[in-house]
Amino acid sequence: MADTFLKEQVRARSIGDWIALPVLIAVIFAAPFFPAVLTSVPNWAILPVSDWVGEGLNWLARDAGVGGVTFADVTRALAAAAEAPIDWLKIVLAEGWVTGAGFNKVQAAPPLSWLGVTLAVALVALRLSGRGLMLLTLVSGLYLALFGLWVLAMTTLASVLLCVVTALVLGLAIGIRAYRSPRTEAFVRAVMNVMQTVPIFSYLLPTLLLFGYGPSAALFATVVYALPPMVHATVLALRSVPQETLELARMTGCSRAQTLWKVELPVAVPRLAIGLNQVVMMTLNMVIIASMIGAGGLGYDVLRALRRLDFGAGFEAGMGIVALAVVLDRLTQAAAHNQSTQAVGLWRRRDTVLALALLIIFTLFSFVIPSLGLWPKDLTLTTAPFWNGAVSFINREFYDPLDAIRTAMLLKVMNPFRDLLLATPWTLIGLLVCFAGYALGGKRAALTVMALLLFIALTGYWEPAMVSVYLTTLAVAIALAIGLPFGIWVSSRPRFHQPVQLVLDTLQTLPTLVYLLPAVMLFRNGDFSALIAVVSYAVAPAVRYGMAGMKHVPSERVEAAAMSGCTPWQTFRFVRLPSAMPTLLLGVNQTVMMALSMLVIAALVGTRELGQEVYTSLTRGEVGPGIVAGLCVACIALIADTLLKSAAARAARHEGDIHA
Structure with missing residues (x-):
């Protein structure tokens, strides 16, 4: 028939x-x-x-509102709320704690030491993947420090971390909802397909109108741009969970929530890592464009070099972004692989203590030896000429x-x-x-x-x-x-x-x-x-x-x-x-x-x-x-x-x- x-x-x-x-x-x-x-x-x-x-x-940004609260008030409040974690991450990673203003500025506490961060991340890389990734991490950290890109890289990293975490949480939530509802999934898939094909610049226009100019506006634009791959990966990952695994969870009396958090998501981690990697890559790609609306960091240096036709400076800053991207990509892949293969014993409690000790000790020593906190400008290298x-x-x-x-x-x-x-x-x-x-x-x-x-x-x-x-x-x-x-x-x-x-x-x-x-x-x-x-x-x-x-x-x-x-x-x-x-x-x-x-x-x-x-x-x-x-x-x-x-x-x- x-x-x-x-x-x-x-x-x-x-x-x-x-x-x-x-x-x-x-x-x-x-x-x-x-x-x-x-x-x-x-x-x-x-x-x-x-x-x-x-x-x-324009009506939405200026006139729309309910009960005397305009839509613009809500978006500006969200932008102000997003400023706090961005500023906190910049203090920890790039700028340190500064008191006073103008000529009275005093650095009360330095940011995390470049050497401490590099060694701590290298330790993580060693435990997750081995010597190859550890060496790659060390070379990347040395490159950023020796070429005078460390502060810019940490400013970029602060934005990237916050954007990736936000896109990850939103992508998981939307993807789980789409997975559980076929009607929602069809609608979400159509919207995400359009979002993936809309040019980067188009995201900046409504963001500027609704959230204003600054790092928080760049955060929202970047999250929206990087969201689709996480949503798609979540739906595909949950669908890939074997039916016999789900049946076993039901037979053991797991509730719907328990099945999701203790069975489906752990089994789907390797495929979710693919979406996470894509989010990291798209976020790092967006930080350059987002520098047009106040993101700063390495992206701004690349954009400024393009405007001046300074290929050497643009290439150095671009390779700084590549260094961040490759290290983050390899770390997330290694972590996902270890969890999917049920690898144990790779990370111990003493490793956590050692990593924190590296961060704290070298940061404290930077009070005495400033070059441990930030590489001296007069000793930086450049290949731009x-x-x-x-x-x-x-x-x-x-x-x-x-x-x-x-x-x-x-x-x-x-x-x-x-x-x-x-x-x-x-x-x-x-x-x-x-x-x-x-x-x-x-x-x-x-x-x-x-x-x-x-x-x-x-x-x-x-x-x-x-x-x-x-x-x-x-x-x-x-x-x-x-x-x-x-x-x-x-x-x-x-x-x-x-x-x-x-x-x-x-x-x-x-x-x-x-x-x-x-x-x-x-x-x-x-x-x-x-x-x-x-x-x-x-x-x-x-x-x-x-x-x-x-x-x-x-x-x-x-x-x-x-x-x-x-x-x-x-x-x-x-x-x-x-x-x-x-x-x-x-x-x-x-x-x-x-x-x-x-x-x-x-x-x-x-x-x-x-x-x-x-x-x-x-x-x-x-x-x-x-x-x-x-x-x-x-x-x-x-x-x-x-x-x-x-x-x-x-x-x-x-x-x-x-x-x-």
């Missing part, structure tokens, strides 16, 4: 495809003769959504060939492709995308992409959206052309796996703004610099998924191909590649998402796409246009996500049918 139904469905889809395809071809040939209303979006069809959103948020000199040398000696590459790429590839997209009737692009959605995912996918395209068109952002599409498409094509073949090549060479993974981890933790610095230094502002930066940022997932796709090909299929006399190329073409295709398509999807997120940051170097619209709105304080332009970026991301996930699902079904 089920087979008959499936055959009827396939037959119906096939008939629909045969009917739709000739119609699509006829429309393509008729495109040059379209009337103006079908060529470009008419002004009368554009809805003032930006005005509606701006007026609504070297990096700036290297960039200057390259510009001086290789200006002509670099400019020739830039000019040729712009004139021969980028500008023609952009002009083609802008000249193509918007209705034809919409029809092509909808047909792709129907062919890959059926009516539901087609209707989804149609609704998203109409939102872009009817809000008046069609042309900037096409510029975003052109840059994203080129960047993704180049990143995939580099990343997938390299990942596939590395997958068959195990000795390269660990070094490549280390490089990929570093690339994915490097702040987005750092990618802009060398591109601008070498190729000046413009679309080509943005393209270079986006490709550099988006190539990592292409390599990672290329490796993962080949790794998960069943060995028995490869052995069967070898036994049947297939050559290595035939084995790759007809066995490995089809088996890896679902994973590779998910890698394409992730590459597109990374490219779009970086493209918005690239607005700082003078692009003219949706990211520039968002950034311009931020500088002007125009909330409505900034949010709507950000939602248009989200629409492009969701269209790509819908098409690529439908293609991956179709490839997986096809692969299953072949080997059924």
Whole structure:
């Protein structure tokens, strides 16, 4: 019965495809003769959504209230409440206790010693993971101290710790609620998917309006930005708990709350750690952008270096963020792994005493030996002149060939492709995308992409959206052309796996703004610099998924191909590649998402796409246009996500049918 139904469905889809395809071809040939209303979006069809959103948020921030208490009073009170833990963490980690003001300032107590913190964290790393992580922690701490980045790093760490804890608590609460209620889960998943694709800048606009300028406002923006991966990870982690484990908990008389806290969450810790790692990475990425609204720390140094085109200083501060990110990432992974494997005896009570002793003793000694508390400024190191000199040398000696590459790429590839997209009737692009959605995912996918395209068109952002599409498409094509073949090549060479993974981890933790610095230094502002930066940022997932796709090909299929006399190329073409295709398509999807997120940051170097619209709105304080332009970026991301996930699902079904 089920087979008959499936055959009827396939037959119906096939008939629909045969009917739709000739119609699509006829429309393509008729495109040059379209009337103006079908060529470009008419002004009368554009809805003032930006005005509606701006007026609504302004009303919410200024006039909305209940019982004499306005919404703005509540948000400002929350901002003031958030200031206290931020200030306390800064006192402990970065600034120390200071009394008096102006020339009468006196440091009553120093912050925690850089050497004590480094040794204490290294001890934790040693007990959790071993000597490798301990050495990495020591090198990271020494780098921050010797290069004069310790205070900035601790300021950043104070914000990161508070943001991560807040996002963790909120993400767990929302994820648990979504897990227990299918209706809530569908709504939460839709909201979180949109939140993950909205540009970073778009979060700053309502935050400024509602919470004002300062570290607390940056805290709220960062938590909202970093929340989705924790929610998704919580739902997936709780669903992964084996049913027999849950049945055993019920048989032993556990209540619902006891089952959650004593069974489900402990079993789900390894998967929850994945979400926690993503929260840490996204928080550290956001701290640079949040420095625009008062976050301070290393992020502000990177942003200031970008504005001054000081590549060396920006690189040093960016590597400071990488040092924090890598250490936090490895520590959380190690802790989760130990708990999931029920490892015991790794951490003892005396280790806690020793770690606290290291912190206290070296902090007290810093009263006598100040260099134990903070490394002396006159002994700090810097490589900024070297990096700036290297960039200057390259510009001086290789200006002509670099400019020739830039000019040729712009004139021969980028500008023609952009002009083609802008000249193509918007209705034809919409029809092509909808047909792709129907062919890959059926009516539901087609209707989804149609609704998203109409939102872009009817809000008046069609042309900037096409510029975003052109840059994203080129960047993704180049990143995939580099990343997938390299990942596939590395997958068959195990000795390269660990070094490549280390490089990929570093690339994915490097702040987005750092990618802009060398591109601008070498190729000046413009679309080509943005393209270079986006490709550099988006190539990592292409390599990672290329490796993962080949790794998960069943060995028995490869052995069967070898036994049947297939050559290595035939084995790759007809066995490995089809088996890896679902994973590779998910890698394409992730590459597109990374490219779009970086493209918005690239607005700082003078692009003219949706990211520039968002950034311009931020500088002007125009909330409505900034949010709507950000939602248009989200629409492009969701269209790509819908098409690529439908293609991956179709490839997986096809692969299953072949080997059924």
